Amino acid sequence: MSDSQVTIKLTSDEALVLSHWLERLQMTDLSRVVDDPAVWAPIHRMAGTLDKALPELFASDYRQRLEAARQRLRPED
Numbered sequence: 001m002s003d004s005q006v007t008i009k010l011t012s013d014e015a016l017v018l019s020h021w022l023e024r025l026q027m028t029d030l031s032r033v034v035d036d037p038a039v040w041a042p043i044h045r046m047a048g049t050l051d052k053a054l055p056e057l058f059a060s061d062y063r064q065r066l067e068a069a070r071q072r073l074r075p076e077d
Contacts, residue, residue: 012056013069019050019057020066 010018025033026047034040051057056065 012054013072015050015054016056016066016069017073019047019054022047022050 022043026043034043056062059065
């Protein structure tokens with residue numbers, strides 16, 4: 001077993017949108033979505049890392065920031 005690590009770089013917008021999605025994912029019946037218990041560890045680790053890195057999560061205008069980030073990340077038609 002290797003103990004090397006992988007680093008993933010995200011923009012602030014990507015991190016904010018992913019953090020929100022992971023939070024929603026964790027609040028659902030994950031057994032329907034995540035069929036391998038081994039996947040839980042990285043899901044929780046990513047969510048925890050994002051929570052620590054994103055002060056926006058605690059901003060009073062969080063919803064507006066999230067929606068603005070979503071808009072910037074959506075492909076233009």
